[in-house]
Amino acid sequence: xxxxxxxxxxxxxxxxxxxxxxxxxxxxxxxxxxxxxxxxxxxxxxxxxxxxxxxxxxxxxxxxxxxxxxxxxxxxxxxxxxxxxxxxxxxxxxxxxxxxxxxxxxxxxxxxxxxxxxxxxxxxxxxxxxxxxxxxxxxxxxxxxxxxxxxxxxxxxxxxxxxxxxxxxxxxxxxxxxxxxxxxxxxxxxxxxxxxxxxxxxxxxxxxxxxxxxxxxxxxxxxxxxxxxxxxxxxxxxxxxxxxxxxxxxxxxxxxxxxxxxxxxxxxxxxxxxxxxxxxxxxxxxxxxxxxxxxxxxxxxxxxxxxxxxxxxxxxxxxxxxxxxxxxxxxxxxxxxxxxxxxxxxxxxxxxxxxxxxxxxxxxxxxxxxxxxxxxxxxxxxxxxxxxxxxxxxxxxxxxxxxxxxxxxxxx
Amino acid sequence: xxxxxxxxxxxxxxxxxxxxxxxxxxxxxxxxxxxxxxxxxxxxxxxxxxxxxxxxxxxxxxxxxxxxxxxxxxxxxxxxxxxxxxxxxxxxxxxxxxxxxxxxxxxxxxxxxxxxxxxxxxxxxxxxxxxxxxxxxxxxxxxxxxxxxxxxxxxxxxxxxxxxxxxxxxxxxxxxxxxxxxxxxxx
Numbered sequence: 001x002x003x004x005x006x007x008x009x010x011x012x013x014x015x016x017x018x019x020x021x022x023x024x025x026x027x028x029x030x031x032x033x034x035x036x037x038x039x040x041x042x043x044x045x046x047x048x049x050x051x052x053x054x055x056x057x058x059x060x061x062x063x064x065x066x067x068x069x070x071x072x073x074x075x076x077x078x079x080x081x082x083x084x085x086x087x088x089x090x091x092x093x094x095x096x097x098x099x100x101x102x103x104x105x106x107x108x109x110x111x112x113x114x115x116x117x118x119x120x121x122x123x124x125x126x127x128x129x130x131x132x133x134x135x136x137x138x139x140x141x142x143x144x145x146x147x148x149x150x151x152x153x154x155x156x157x158x159x160x161x162x163x164x165x166x167x168x169x170x171x172x173x174x175x176x177x178x179x180x181x182x183x184x185x186x187x188x189x190x191x192x193x194x195x196x197x198x199x200x201x202x203x204x205x206x207x208x209x210x211x212x213x214x215x216x217x218x219x220x221x222x223x224x225x226x227x228x229x230x231x232x233x234x235x236x237x238x239x240x241x242x243x244x245x246x247x248x249x250x251x252x253x254x255x256x257x258x259x260x261x262x263x264x265x266x267x268x269x270x271x272x273x274x275x276x277x278x279x280x281x282x283x284x285x286x287x288x289x290x291x292x293x294x295x296x297x298x299x300x301x302x303x304x305x306x307x308x309x310x311x312x313x314x315x316x317x318x319x320x321x322x323x324x325x326x327x328x329x330x331x332x333x334x335x336x337x338x339x340x341x342x343x344x345x346x347x348x349x350x351x352x353x354x355x356x357x358x359x360x361x362x363x364x365x366x367x368x369x370x371x372x373x374x375x376x377x378x379x380x381x382x383x384x385x386x387x388x389x390x391x392x393x394x395x396x397x398x399x400x401x402x403x404x405x406x407x408x409x410x411x412x
Numbered sequence: 413x414x415x416x417x418x419x420x421x422x423x424x425x426x427x428x429x430x431x432x433x434x435x436x437x438x439x440x441x442x443x444x445x446x447x448x449x450x451x452x453x454x455x456x457x458x459x460x461x462x463x464x465x466x467x468x469x470x471x472x473x474x475x476x477x478x479x480x481x482x483x484x485x486x487x488x489x490x491x492x493x494x495x496x497x498x499x500x501x502x503x504x505x506x507x508x509x510x511x512x513x514x515x516x517x518x519x520x521x522x523x524x525x526x527x528x529x530x531x532x533x534x535x536x537x538x539x540x541x542x543x544x545x546x547x548x549x550x551x552x553x554x555x556x557x558x559x560x561x562x563x564x565x566x567x568x569x570x571x572x573x574x575x576x577x578x579x580x581x582x583x584x585x586x587x588x589x590x591x592x593x594x595x596x597x598x599x
Contacts, residue, residue, distance in 0.1 A: 039559060043559045045570065048571070212532060212533040231499070231508035232506075232508050233452075238445030238446070238448060239445050243505070309480065322481060336481055346536060
């Protein structure tokens with residue numbers, strides 16, 4: 001008897017997917033036989049916006065590309081812009097940038113560990129890891145003034161210094177995370193239930209990882225030793241000599257499944273702590289901005305011409321920005337952004353084929369997808385199919401809130 | 413273990429294979445680091461669009477590259493400027509060599525051969541360029557929109573700055589709330 005095939009759409013709004021993306025799966029029983037991934041549900045055209053603004057405005061716009069790793073895009077932006085414009089950041093600023101980028105890696109990795117535990121149904125683990133993550137967010141707030149969207153990078157330096165008084169708090173934080181990471185390793189890597197749920201799930205071979213052009217922890221878990229901090233070092237990473245964390249160095253073999261990726265992320269937290277420690281010890285003295293005057297900086301950009309590629313190893317993988325300056329503009333003429341999830345989502349379709357419906361959340365979550373990194377034009381139409389502009393949309397939202405308030409009897 | 417080649421060696425191999433098709437080349441040097449300064453190099457070449465596929469094949473012979481990005485620029489003229497960037501010898505400390513190819517593609521013949529047969533992961537990049545700039549990729553199997561909605565009008569490309577751009581679609585997007593209220597006859 002022929003088996004009936006059913007069509008299971010997951011997303012863009014779905015309890016198993018926290019991001020606006022759609023996985024269309026055709027299933028036979030529990031087994032997925034056909035899969036299609038649709039993206040672009042919230043594309044904001046941010047690159048186009050960037051080409052209409054000056055470079056400093058675009059830098060802070062780039063911070064809004066991603067909501068979690070808000071330093072990754074500005075980092076690639078400043079590296080690329082400095083290469084294109086021929087500006088060199090002062091040594092102290094380079095070290096500060098590295099410290100902030102590594103702090104962000106810690107918080108992003110712990111966040112992912114919580115999310116993946118949640119996808120498996122371990123909600124107590126989610127709350128525990130997220131509680132542990134608070135510490136690093138507090139430190140980021142202390143150093144930059146913000147818990148997210150730090151606005152601390154600048155083309156040719158940073159805007160805030162790390163003062164002597166901050167160092168003790170940073171060292172306390174390092175000690176705290178040394179212990180916390182050990183605890184997390186016990187919980188995640190030694191737990192038989194976690195192991196049973198992740199071993200062999202979402203398994204990516206080395207060859208497939210290469211062909212699908214994946215990057216970041218996903219590639220490293222599959223055994224590829226790729227890491228921008230190692231292959232193309234910049235700032236303080238060039239002094240440190242970072243080595244990519246791969247499972248074969250830890251346990252002897254790389255299987256490229258969800259368990260290996262957990263392992264890679266946990267060891268990377270430790271690596272980040274080492275990097276921060278190194279930077280604190282070796283931090284050079286001096287100024288933190290190459291051109292402190294923004295008007296002078298913009299004037300220099302207007303006079304410059306050049307193109308360059310800026311790369312940064314974000315917690316999720318490589319972030320690549322391509323720039324072209326010129327035409328007497330004070331902003332980029334061309335700006336192209338590649339976020340890590342752009343390539344890593346390629347793994348979903350091959351991995352889901354043949355998997356079970358229950359594996360969808362874990363296959364989706366294991367690459368740490370970030371849709372806001374990818375979707376950078378939202379098109380909204382009314383009942384008659386006409387485009388709705390943002391102002392009308394804003395008015396509609398205000399009207400709806402008023403209506404709701406009236407219905408509920410709540411006064412503004 | 414793969415042995416990384418220098419920028420000059422890669423350039424030489426490309427010149428041997430492509431000859432006159434390399435219109436210009438440049439090896440850029442960047443010094444990175446504070447206490448242990450090191451220089452790394454990038455190769456930037458300008459090629460003839462006819463030789464594009466051959467250039468990519470040469471790169472695949474040297475090493476399986478990592479595709480950094482594909483992008484394009486429309487300045488409103490008669491051609492699109494395409495930029496392809498590959499990373500060769502990745503996964504080797506200080507070894508990655510980024511090779512960036514640029515060429516002008518005439519607007520009356522916006523066709524390029526696909527590279528998805530060599531690297532399936534390049535599909536996303538090609539689909540994006542196809543919908544944003546209107547470049548047709550010969551041999552690309554999945555031609556559905558990537559970011560744009562499925563009912564996006566034909567012949568409109570968001571990144572184009574000529575008559576194929578989206579100017580007429582978005583001319584009303586910057587109206588103010590006050591203007592709309594006035595249009596509706598509200599106070």
